[in-house]
Amino acid sequence: SQIKASSKARAKAVDAALKHLEQLGIIEQSAALSPPTVRARYSQTARLAIPPQAIHGVARHLGRDSRRARLLEVIAASGDEGLPVQKALKLAEVNRQVLTTLVNSGAVEIIEGWARLALPPEAVDEVLIDLREGYKQLRALELLAEHGTMSIDALREQSGIKSADVKKLAEDGLIEVYESPIFHDVLANRDFIPKMPPMLTPAQKEAWQPIEAQIKAWQWGKAQGHTFLLHGVTGSGKTEIYLKAIEQTLAQGRDALFLVPEIALTPQTIRRVAERFPGQVAVIHGSLKPRERYDTWQRIRRGLVKIVVGARSAIFAPLADIGLIILDEEHDHSYKQTPPISPPYYHTREIAEYLAKLQKA
Known part of the structure; x- marks a missing residue:
């Protein structure tokens, strides 16, 4: 049709017409063509x-x-x-x-x-x-x-x-x-093998149901900022609930913050999240070099990652649309920044609660 x-044929026809007009002295090349x-x-x-x-x-x-x-x-x-x-x-x-x-x-x-x-x-x-x-x-x-x-x-x-x-x-x-x-990715040189999520236990299913209902309410515009307290001893399966909540949050097109105490930010913790969500995770902690911190911040700000895992300062990560904030071991004293650490002084839990209300997370 x-x-x-x-368009190639049209371009050739236009070039030929312009050349003919130039030869006749009707136009000049400088007047017809731009750099x-x-x-x-x-x-x-x-x-x-x-x-x-x-x-x-x-x-x-x-x-x-x-x-x-x-x-x-x-x-x-x-x-x-x-x-x-x-x-x-x-x-x-x-x-x-x-x-x-x-x-x-x-x-x-x-x-x-x-x-x-x-x-x-x-x-x-x-x-x-x-x-x-x-x-x-x-x-x-x-x-x-x-x-x-x-x-x-x-x-x-x-x-x-x-x-x-x-x-x-x-x-x-x-x-x-x-x-x-x-922007350099501090996880780029580490191999993460994607893993499928395990089946939830009956206790995990019971804990997961109200959280899932809250996340699904976002798509209907009914959700407001909400807080859940997930109680369980070490090894009870809380982390799997966290990962499932992150999965559902990403499915809604939103971002997730996973905060842990500095001492708990181990390679095993990072690996478990990165294996579940390969290529979507950034890590923020106090041991990052200045350039690594800058690059990580820019990758988050530009939307190159959807999940941030980190210690208390990660609460300030510039995620565009925070839909989920996880505070593992939220009672831990390291979430509160106080002297002799340099200011600003803040409590991560209070900021998380404010962000949740602000972004309806």
């Missing part, structure tokens, strides 16, 4: 993350002859544009570990190119005719329609397209290319 006519509006990056870029006036102080701290200082100076010389990571490493004659050190210190940030569809997913079929000779480009569009957004590197790897293909798709208005910092 005319509606599905090839490209898309300038894409297709690799990771290293960019300064501190004010330019702070460079000398940081370099002096690192030492003029150090590899880190040399790499910092190379990246700083590139200005706001930054440098492709591989080029920066080559110019400074250092390895990736040196760059990682600067990133962890907060002096440098890594920017990655991302792509998303510039047209509705259902409209992808309409460009089949245009791309009948470009299978890899079509595959790239199908991947974006499936995943929503993808890093340029991942898109190239899975579809087989090249940088020129990405640029062409962007210039044709089929995809949008943008940049985003890379």
Whole structure:
């Protein structure tokens, strides 16, 4: 049909018409054509993350002859544009570990190119005719329609397209290319095997029923902030109730906070949640390095995770829509921040109760 006519053919026809008008002296090229509006990056870029006036102080701290200082100076010389990571490493004659050190210190940030569809997913079929000779480009569009957004590197790897293909798709208005910092996941290097939930015992079912009813009431707009006290000795199965509540909360499209005393935030606790909800968990605790804390905070704020597990300070995690707050061992004294710990002073339970009312959790 005319509606599905090839945009490539239309573009060629327009180009031919414009060229003919230019030859006749009716128009000038500068008056008819505008500069490209898309300038894409297709690799990771290293960019300064501190004010330019702070460079000398940081370099002096690192030492003029150090590899880190040399790499910092190379990246700083590139200005706001930054440098492709591989080029920066080559110019400074250092390895990736040196760059990682600067990133962890907060002096440098890594920017990655991302792509998303510039047209509705259902409209992808309409460009089949245009791309009948470009299978890899079509595959790239199908991947974006499936995943929503993808890093340029991942898109190239899975579809087989090249940088020129990405640029062409962007210039044709089929995809949008943008940049985003890379935020480190402290759980990224740990292997978690997804596990199916076990069957509830009769006692667990009895405890779960009123909690489930409250969570399901959200979808009807009837739920208000509500508090449940779950009592049980160690090993009685409370954690499974917590995990089931998180599962139902996520099914409603909301976020969950799982707070535990600092001493109870063990690798086993984290593993149990992460195995149940792989790729959806962030962890906040006092042992995180400044850069890890910043990256974790940004991942939460940008909606990259739906569950936060942590000690008392995790109550301030910037989850967009908190539907569930769990305080395990809520009587524990560590939930109350008091001197000699530095301010602010607060009781996590009181803040949790306030948040529950505020967000109807």
